[in-house]
Amino acid sequence: xxxxxxxxxxxxxxxxxxxxxxxxxxxxxxxxxxxxxxxxxxxxxxxxxxxxxxxxxxxxxxxxxxxxxxxxxxxxxxxxxxxxxxxxxxxxxxxxxxxxxxxxxxxxxxxxxxxxxxxxxxxxxxxxxxxxxxxxxxxxxxxxxxxxxxxxxxxxxxxxxxxxxxxxxxxxxxxxxxxxxxxxxxxxxxxxxxxxxxxxxxxxxxxxxxxxxxxxxxxxxxxxxxxxxxxxxxxxxxxxxxxxxxxxxxxxxxxxxxxxx
Ligand SMILES: [Zn+2]
Numbered sequence: 001x002x003x004x005x006x007x008x009x010x011x012x013x014x015x016x017x018x019x020x021x022x023x024x025x026x027x028x029x030x031x032x033x034x035x036x037x038x039x040x041x042x043x044x045x046x047x048x049x050x051x052x053x054x055x056x057x058x059x060x061x062x063x064x065x066x067x068x069x070x071x072x073x074x075x076x077x078x079x080x081x082x083x084x085x086x087x088x089x090x091x092x093x094x095x096x097x098x099x100x101x102x103x104x105x106x107x108x109x110x111x112x113x114x115x116x117x118x119x120x121x122x123x124x125x126x127x128x129x130x131x132x133x134x135x136x137x138x139x140x141x142x143x144x145x146x147x148x149x150x151x152x153x154x155x156x157x158x159x160x161x162x163x164x165x166x167x168x169x170x171x172x173x174x175x176x177x178x179x180x181x182x183x184x185x186x187x188x189x190x191x192x193x194x195x196x197x198x199x200x201x202x203x204x205x206x207x208x209x210x211x212x213x214x215x216x217x218x219x220x221x222x223x224x225x226x227x228x229x230x231x232x233x234x235x236x237x238x239x240x241x242x243x244x245x246x247x248x249x250x251x252x253x254x255x256x257x258x259x260x261x
Contacts, residue, residue: 067112147183174255
């Protein structure tokens with residue numbers, strides 16, 4: 001090998017590594033650029049729980065109790081299972097009429113449905129929001145307690161838990177905007193490890209107990225809505241009224257709209 005050829009080989013050997021490094025850097029930055037929209041999409045999903053590209057978001061409405069499980073029963077009100085189903089169907093009609101959502105119900109009639117089956121349905125359908133509709137009651141036959149409660153579970157995975165709390169806040173604000181009273185409570189638990197429900201904001205409550213399996217077993221943003229008190233005759237009378245239920249649906253819809261934005 002003469003000197004010029006040897007020099008050329010030496011140059012190739014010396015120049016090859018920097019060239020390879022430059023190429024790797026170029027590929028790396030191209031990948032980073034292309035993954036940026038992906039990261040944005042991921043963040044958007046965290047906020048709303050539903051990528052816009054999926055079209056109209058799905059809302060899964062769960063009418064609490066049913067069939068052999070009547071829920072709360074008070075002398076001035078129909079059984080809770082019937083009240084819940086009526087509200088759930090009204091909400092379904094209201095949301096569908098806006099043209100902005102797809103809606104599914106966990107039950108459409110007076111059937112017994114287990115907690116696990118409800119949570120499983122949500123895991124399978126992956127809705128943008130899961131709303132379990134209930135009505136509240138104290139231990140008394142009648143009381144003057146009032147106010148809606150939006151309950152999230154601390155037992156969900158952290159990311160989902162934050163979304164569920166955000167959903168609860170938006171729903172509470174939506175109901176407040178329609179003039180519904182919100183049930184407030186203590187902001188600090190007296191016994192932090194054992195508290196059942198802790199008020200985070202007016203109307204927004206969080207539970208850390210293992211109860212409320214419909215929320216605990218849910219992998220989607222999930223809130224249990226206590227619409228009103230079945231032992232409060234004035235509230236019961238108001239909630240028999242289509243106008244009040246309409247305003248309730250409107251408040252929920254405003255809440256969903258803000259949550260999904
Ligand atoms: Zn209930």
